[in-house]
Amino acid sequence: MTTINELAQQRCQPLKGPEHRLSDAQLREGLAALPGWEVIGNGAAIGKTFRFPDYHRTMAFVNALAWVAHREDHHPDLGVHYDRVVVRYSTHDVGGPSRNDLICAAKAELLLA
Numbered sequence: 018m019t020t021i022n023e024l025a026q027q028r029c030q031p032l033k034g035p036e037h038r039l040s041d042a043q044l045r046e047g048l049a050a051l052p053g054w055e056v057i058g059n060g061a062a063i064g065k066t067f068r069f070p071d072y073h074r075t076m077a078f079v080n081a082l083a084w085v086a087h088r089e090d091h092h093p094d095l096g097v098h099y100d101r102v103v104v105r106y107s108t109h110d111v112g113g114p115s116r117n118d119l120i121c122a123a124k125a126e127l128l129l130a
């Protein structure tokens with residue numbers, strides 16, 4: 018079993034090519050450690066909607082997430098709203114979800130822990 022802390026301790030690696038795409042079983046195993054995260058876009062990505070009481074807290078999270086993206090060189094697609102952020106990770110260079118997406122989802126999650 019993988020835990021959220023094990024994922025969050027890892028660093029994203031530059032991955033290129035479809036061989037790095039996670040299998041359904043690997044994806045399921047990883048998502049079991051990430052509360053609220055789900056497969057979206059028919060297996061193309063993983064995502065979660067984070068809700069906040071106001072715009073200030075929404076943007077504080079967006080900025081913290083941007084810092085994670087910069088540090089890891091792995092970038093989420095974001096939908097930014099007044100009181101929520103729709104976060105979606107997929108690895109473009111792989112053509113779908115990779116281990117990097119699970120790692121960044123775990124780091125995103127722990128920003129709020």
Ligand SMILES: C[C@H](O)[C@H](O)[C@H]1CNC2=NC(N)=NC(=O)C2=N1
Pocket residue numbers: 031090091092093106107108109110111
């Ligand atoms: C060279 C650099 O590591 C790549 O271009 C990175 C940058 N950030 C990225 N972010 C995401 N989400 N997917 C990628 O494939 C990706 N590739």
